[in-house]
Amino acid sequence: MSSAKTEVPWTEKYRPKDIESVAHHEAVTKMLRNAIETGDMPHLLFHGTPGTGKTSTILALCRDLYGPKQMKKRVLFLNASDDRGIDVIRTRVKEFARIVVTTKVEGYPCPDYKFVILDEADNITPDAQSALRRTMETCSKNTRICLICNYVSRIIDPIKSRCAKFRFQPIPAAASLNTLRKIARKESLNTIDGTLERIVSTSGGDLRKAITTMQTAFTAFEMPGPADIDTLVGRIPDELVGQVYRTISSGQFDAAKRQADELTKLAYSVKQLMLQMNEVIFDDMLLSDQAKAAILGRMALVDRNIQDGALESLQLLDLLAFIGYSVQMDRGRK
Amino acid sequence: MLWLDEERPKKLKELNYHHDVNNMLIRLSSKNDFPHMLFYGPSGSGKKTRIMAFLHDIFGANVEKMKSEMKTVTVNRNDVEIMMISSPFHFEFNPSDAGVRDRHVVQEIINEIATNPSSGVQTGNRPTFKVIILNEADKLTTAAQQALRRTMESCVKSARLILVSENLSRVIEPLRSRCLLLRVPSPDGIDVATVLNDAAMNHKVHLAQPVVDRLVLTAGGNVRLALLLLEATAINNNLRCTPDTLVTAPNWVLAAESIGVDLVKGPHNPLALHRLRTKTYELLTRAIPPERIFVLVLDTVLRHGSCPPAAKGELAYWTAFFQHRCALGGKPVVHLEAFYARVMGVLAQYGRG
Ligand SMILES: Nc1ncnc2c1ncn2[C@@H]1O[C@H](COP(=O)(O)OP(=O)(O)OP(=O)(O)O)[C@@H](O)[C@H]1O
Ligand SMILES: [Mg+2]
Numbered sequence: 001m002s003s004a005k006t007e008v009p010w011t012e013k014y015r016p017k018d019i020e021s022v023a024h025h026e027a028v029t030k031m032l033r034n035a036i037e038t039g040d041m042p043h044l045l046f047h048g049t050p051g052t053g054k055t056s057t058i059l060a061l062c063r064d065l066y067g068p069k070q071m072k073k074r075v076l077f078l079n080a081s082d083d084r085g086i087d088v089i090r091t092r093v094k095e096f097a098r099i100v101v102t103t104k105v106e107g108y109p110c111p112d113y114k115f116v117i118l119d120e121a122d123n124i125t126p127d128a129q130s131a132l133r134r135t136m137e138t139c140s141k142n143t144r145i146c147l148i149c150n151y152v153s154r155i156i157d158p159i160k161s162r163c164a165k166f167r168f169q170p171i172p173a174a175a176s177l178n179t180l181r182k183i184a185r186k187e188s189l190n191t192i193d194g195t196l197e198r199i200v201s202t203s204g205g206d207l208r209k210a211i212t213t214m215q216t217a218f219t220a221f222e223m224p225g226p227a228d229i230d231t232l233v234g235r236i237p238d239e240l241v242g243q244v245y246r247t248i249s250s251g252q253f254d255a256a257k258r259q260a261d262e263l264t265k266l267a268y269s270v271k272q273l274m275l276q277m278n279e280v281i282f283d284d285m286l287l288s289d290q291a292k293a294a295i296l297g298r299m300a301l302v303d304r305n306i307q308d309g310a311l312e313s314l315q316l317l318d319l320l321a322f323i324g325y326s327v328q329m330d331r332g333r334k
Numbered sequence: 335m336l337w338l339d340e341e342r343p344k345k346l347k348e349l350n351y352h353h354d355v356n357n358m359l360i361r362l363s364s365k366n367d368f369p370h371m372l373f374y375g376p377s378g379s380g381k382k383t384r385i386m387a388f389l390h391d392i393f394g395a396n397v398e399k400m401k402s403e404m405k406t407v408t409v410n411r412n413d414v415e416i417m418m419i420s421s422p423f424h425f426e427f428n429p430s431d432a433g434v435r436d437r438h439v440v441q442e443i444i445n446e447i448a449t450n451p452s453s454g455v456q457t458g459n460r461p462t463f464k465v466i467i468l469n470e471a472d473k474l475t476t477a478a479q480q481a482l483r484r485t486m487e488s489c490v491k492s493a494r495l496i497l498v499s500e501n502l503s504r505v506i507e508p509l510r511s512r513c514l515l516l517r518v519p520s521p522d523g524i525d526v527a528t529v530l531n532d533a534a535m536n537h538k539v540h541l542a543q544p545v546v547d548r549l550v551l552t553a554g555g556n557v558r559l560a561l562l563l564l565e566a567t568a569i570n571n572n573l574r575c576t577p578d579t580l581v582t583a584p585n586w587v588l589a590a591e592s593i594g595v596d597l598v599k600g601p602h603n604p605l606a607l608h609r610l611r612t613k614t615y616e617l618l619t620r621a622i623p624p625e626r627i628f629v630l631v632l633d634t635v636l637r638h639g640s641c642p643p644a645a646k647g648e649l650a651y652w653t654a655f656f657q658h659r660c661a662l663g664g665k666p667v668v669h670l671e672a673f674y675a676r677v678m679g680v681l682a683q684y685g686r687g
Binding site: 007008009011012049050051055079080081119120122123150206208209212213215216219220221231232233234253254257264265266267268269270271305306307308309310311312313314315317318321322325 | 354358361362365367368369374375376379441476477480481482483484485487490491501502503504507508510511512513514515517518519520522555625628629632636643646647650651653654657658661662
């Protein structure tokens, strides 16, 4: 890069422009295409993990419906950085829904309804949601609502039942790889075998993360290989995970404590460790199914606690001590 | 100026450990473009030093021309004051200073920075975006973190965010998805020792090896603490640290450790429990995070010679259990005392057996 101009990151540059280019979610895109053709659009509820295309899909849909210019008049887009308390839902959304727009644009279907998009809806209070529900009833003639969230459990039932629900699953490896390859071609990247595959396998179905990792990797390394990707994404070296497992299997508490302290200093995320430890435990042929089940149960508990905001280092110590103890007891039984 | 600040390496090339991360930052800095980033790792491991050196290499020495000012943001007719540090190229603040109003404050500030055309002196091929450093990102309320999602996507042309956090898991998943994650581990003992020896040389301190060992042990991978302790120890001993010069841990650490010692020694009864309350309150009023108290008390109990080995697993379990409860809310002192009581119970049980 020679000039002072800054490029937009690839995640934005390659954000799907129309619903045809959304990767993987065929069921959603098919239904939306159908709804555009028949003019019979339901209220929508998109939910799923980050970076799977929820925001992209709704933006693409609106562009397909109204064209980039009319979109601003026809779509009210509210996300978590906007105020979305009960008053806003009651007044702003209602006001917007009341205005009738009939302008047509050549080349776009421009149906009579408008869209209210409540993106990142996980934090909208149940009260505000109730208010929204009434708006949905009174304004459904000329307004469609689209709610987007990570956890569908955050949305109240009466709203759920009024929407066509779509779960955006983590993007499978093949589809992610396909998207990365397309970008690689457009950016004329020199890729070596296994690199893109590793980016995909470490991204856990989060396409945004995969694209960011790819862009950083190709900025930071001349020709990144799989090992460079591991460094970049903070994957724990497999030898280290194996060594931790072997050491704590002695069942000695002090061994577990030393390993926990060491891992805490290394700052590896406990969730990442559990992901990799899981594989090691699964592959341990000497360990009984009961012991494996017990350890998985504890991992689930630790995962929940960390999600709640518990301190990782304490949860890690408890987990390692438990695994060590379980393995030791299990070996003793035979 | 504290030695700590004098010793802070200014450029990426001067950094003396974690070469993996450093090299990657060096390569990124030469390209003048980078994504939003999240630096995570234990306290005092060198996150901030790396960030500033990274910015230095990209924007030049002017990033060090920092001024700090109180910024007032009006939220629902209430004024919230926040301390803001800025250079011509970057802004930095602790959103948690805004308390529960952090969402509005963060939005307000980012919008202001992102919409104002950059005022920095643009020379050569420096990036045109501004950098916003959010310290203690893990202390942001969920609402504030949620609010950053779309903002980070839409402001990306004009601003890059650098989040700093001790705990990766406390940053919500959608934000982690929007950042390049950079892990900054605690340096090991040898690396800390090198930093200490260098600092001692620069300040003409005679530093005997046993004192280095003691400093390293007390600081436990926290370079900031290690340098603070070095400065205090050196000044107390007229810059001559002989093999028998002692290193004292910070007061609050000693106080938390003494709770652990009391728990092991007993007696294990309600009166003894009640006596710990004063110490606990003292720590809490000095704004020591409860989680640090849990960790220090547990470590002290586990290390103590009279702690029955068979009890250790259970002690670790209950510490994790009550710290989790504490994190979920309520008054920390309640959870800490429940934890002490349980430790007493476990110790009494194993002590007798
Ligand atoms: N299905 C997909 N097809 C093509 N690109 C995708 C897809 N999913 C994600 N991406 C890429 O990731 C970026 C972010 O996607 P998007 O904003 O749609 O995620 P999201 O599901 O709304 O995530 P979040 O829950 O974090 O808001 C897009 O700009 C695009 O580059
Ligand atoms: Mg989104």
